[in-house]
Amino acid sequence: MxxxxxxxxxxxxxxxxxxxxxxxxxxxxxxxxxxxxLPLPWNPFMPLDVRQPAGPLDRAKLRRLGDRPAACHAFLESAGQRFEPLPDRAVEAGCGWRDAVRVGGGPGLRWSPVPLTCHSAAALALWQHRVLQPQARAAFGQPVQRLEHFGSYACRDVAGTGRRSGHARARALDVAGVVLADGRRITVSSHWDGPPDAAAFLRALRDGACASVDQVLSPDHNAAHRDHLHLEQGGWRACR
Incomplete structure (x- = not known):
């Protein structure tokens, strides 16, 4: 019992x-x-997808890629980016990088390959798919085929300060302009205050970048950015 x-x-x-x-x-x-x-853009458990509409969790998902290199590489592949992983460059005197890739374009789009942290390359991929190409088609009826830039990695300070630039950690790309499919070239230096269609297009690129890129600086910010859009991932937020 x-x-x-x-x-x-x-x-x-x-x-x-x-x-x-x-x-x-x-x-x-x-x-x-x-x-x-939940709809995919609202689902916190689904990975970031450039083919889906923008959602309220995109920035958090993008930030999460910064700590997950394998997931970040998978995202770049899904976004059709041409890239190769780079070995880490030891950070000395505030310069160097970690978890970077050499990236040189996306679907139907090319630029001179540059080193960028994977996190920054992912933000750039979102901008290409959701802002750059849709805005080009809306404004000119054709896509952008080449992106012109002034480079990414450079071991230097922010102009006029003693503070290291985002370029010193491969977190920033300076976009100088674009070349459309028909060969028309639109640059920040020549068209920011130029013909209305080109000027509006460049401002739309700036404004749209702020949805996924942490720091977006344009000629409206200061004279140091009179000829490019500074797109930087990481650090403080700015959209100017």
Whole structure:
């Protein structure tokens, strides 16, 4: 007779412990279950996808790629970026990089390959798909085939300061202009205050970049940016 009593007690304790565990994990289980029914842009468990409309979690998902090189490379591949991983360059005197890639374009788009942190390259890929090409087609009825730039990595300070630039950590790209499919060239230096269609297009590129890029600086910021758009990932936020 004692054995059955002990057995019933063990079952009761097991049930109590299972219910207690469910009480702690239940909300998480419900969140996970509900997430599978959310639209993809709103689903925190689904990876970032340039083919999906912009969503409120994109910036958080993009930031998460900065700590996950394999996931970041997978994202670049899914976005059709031409890239190759680079070995880390030891940071000395505030210059160098970690988890960088050499990237030279995307679908139907090319530029001179440059080193960028994968996180920065991912933000640039979002800008290409969601801003650059849609704005070019809307304004001119054709895509951009080449991006012109002044480079990315440079071991230097922000002009007029003693503070290292984002370029010193391969986090920034200075976009000088674009070449459309028909060969028309539009540059920040010549068209920021030029013909209305080109000027509006360049400002749309600047404004649209602010959705995924942390620091976007244009000629409206200061004279040092009179001929380019500074696109930098990481650090403080700015859209000027």
């Amino acid at each position: 004692p054995a059955p009593v002990a057995g019933r007690g063990w079952r009761r304790r097991l049930r109590r412990e299972a219910l207690a565990l469910l009480g702690h994990a239940g909300p998480l289980v419900l969140v996970v279950a509900a997430a599978w029914h």
